[in-house]
Amino acid sequence: MAITQFGKRVQTQSDKEIYFISDFRELDVKKVVISDGLVLDYADKDGCFSFLKLIRSSSIESIYLVPVFILSLNDDVDEFTRALSDGVLKSLQEETFEGSFNVIDQRIKQLQTSDTNDLVIRIQNKVLRYYYTRQKRMTAITSTKAHTGYTYPLLSLHYQNANTEDMFKIIDDLEAKEFVRPRYEDVIHLCSNCYSAFINYREVCSKCGSSDLYMENLIHHFVCAKVAPETDFVQGNQMVCPKCNKLLHHIGVDYDKPSVVYTCNSCGHHSQESVMQAVCFNCKTVQSVDALIEKKINNYELTVLGEEAAIGGLAPEEAREAELPGFVGFSTFNIFLKYEIERIKASGKVSSVGILSLRTPAAVSSNLGVKYQNVINEIADFIKNATFATDILSFINNNSFLIVSPDTDKLRLESTLKNIQKSVQKLLDSNIEDANITVKIKASDIDNVKSHNDLINELLETNQDS
Ligand SMILES: [Zn+2]
Ligand SMILES: [Zn+2]
Ligand SMILES: [Zn+2]
Structure with missing residues (x-):
């Protein structure tokens, strides 16, 4: 039987298919998708680590997101393996893992289908979804095996030493889009040629x-x-x-x-x-200490916006802008919002910002596929026609429409949004049967107290409680 080759089924009260794997030979990582979760035996450290890496480095979401626990009786699990796992267990008793398992499982179920061929977006999506479902921070760990001394275990699986720069770019980009918030951890100095942290500092004859x-x-x-x-x-x-x-x-x-x-x-x-010189152990480049790359190492937590993006899935922004005429990408929207805040400060006038968002069960949007996308496009078109030409519209992660309405106060924007809400709800109910999609709205005044982040977070937060 195929299943017996994929470890042993763990006894659970629930009907969850959790498999315990202790023999890592000739395992097919694709079989991970048949399980709801795995427990890997750390008795074979190398086998366990290799298989865990195969799972987490997969580009298939139903593989890399699967909850994986490590069974280690003496709790001697190395930091990297631990970081890629969802916890270390001392027994196979369901109560030792069901709490963590349920949280991850619930969050995985919230995720909506997202598909893109853009490699960078795929990796960003993975980072957001992995840390969203784990409710964890993306934390750097130190390792003498890591090229930069510090490494982000999940991300590092996608980058060779030669691509370290690309790895940092991914993180910087997530930060620039305000999906993640940095928490300072340390500062490191890297070879200007290859990003290695293994540097021999020495004094030389001038x-x-x-x-x-x-x-x-x-x-x-x-x-x-x-x-x-x-x-x-x-x-x-x-x-x-x-x-x-x-x-x-x-x-x-x-x-x-x-x-x-x-x-x-x-x-x-x-x-x-004397002259202090830095010689790279990795590529042997001789450089002055000033030439080394100074890099801050942060831990990152998802912002509310990042959580939204995790749930809805990222799509290439340019494609999105082209898809919905009259709408700007989210980063452009943010810039407009910042300008509007400055303008209000200077003029003392009133403007407002609002959201209209759809709460669509993941199963519904994925079942509908193209049809759902068409409905979204219709809603977008409707919103564009129901708002002022001076309003700035944006659209994030397949769910939420944002609007900055200059010289309109909160109440007026709210009433506009209410009218749109009614029509959109009608449009949804008449197009999709038993869709169970709810439409929520919220508006806030743009004043000189709240930053653009506060405003956006406030809108998205309200929109997450349901
Ligand atoms: Zn000399
Ligand atoms: Zn003397
Ligand atoms: Zn180097």
Whole structure:
């Protein structure tokens, strides 16, 4: 039977198909989709780690999102394996994992179908969905095996050392779109050529560049003012001044050590200053310390907007703008909103921002496919016609329409949105049978108190409680 090759079914009260796998030979990762969750045996560390990596590095959502627990009786699981798992168990008893399992399972069920061929978007989508379903922060861990010293376990599965820069770009982009919020963790210095953190810092001769230096103290004899390297003073186990031949007794009383002097064993050059150099262990590039890339390492948590994006799924923004004429991409919308806030501050006028959002069960939107998309397009068209030409419209993650309405107060925008809401609800009910789609609206005044983030979060938050 095929199933017996895929571990053993774990006894559960619920009808969940959880499999325990201890033999990792000839396992087909595609079979993961038949399960609701997995428990991997850490007795075979390498097998366990390799299989877990196969799961998390998959580009298929129903594989990479599957809840995976690690069974380890003595709890000695390495940090990387732990980070890619959903927890370490000491037994196969259902109560040891059902809590975490249920949370992840519930959240996975909220996700709507999203499909794009754009590789970057796919990875961003994966990051958002993985951390959304886990309710975890994307945290960097340190590892001597990681090219940059710090690594983001899930993301790192998609990037070779040579593409480290691309990996950081993905994160920066998610931050720029305000899907994630950074929390400072550390700062690292990376090779300017290959992004490696394994750097040999060394002092070199300022004349010939050799690192074969001899460093010693400079001695300053107070009585005769002679300054020379310490070796010039040493005679047996005494210190004698080479200039005035007096014996040196007490540091601070008859001499001091004002600084150090470097002597190059290669060219004999003496210098009081050395040059600090950084040599990359990975690509051997020799560079000045100033040339190293300084990179902040943050942990990231999803913003409310990020959670929305996780649920709805990302799509390439340009494609979206082209899809819905009259609508701008979300980042452009944000820029407009920021300008509007500044304009209100300066003019003292009133403007408002609002949302109309659809709560569509994931199963409905995926079953309907193209038909659902057509309904969305019709709604978009309707909203465009029912609002002012000066209003700025945007659309995020297949669910939510945003609007900035200049010189309109909250109440007036609310009443416009209410009218649209009624018509949209009618349109949905007449087009889709038993769709169970609800339409929510909300408007806020743009004042000089709330930032654009506060405003957007407020709209999206209201829209998430139901
Ligand atoms: Zn030299
Ligand atoms: Zn002297
Ligand atoms: Zn390098």
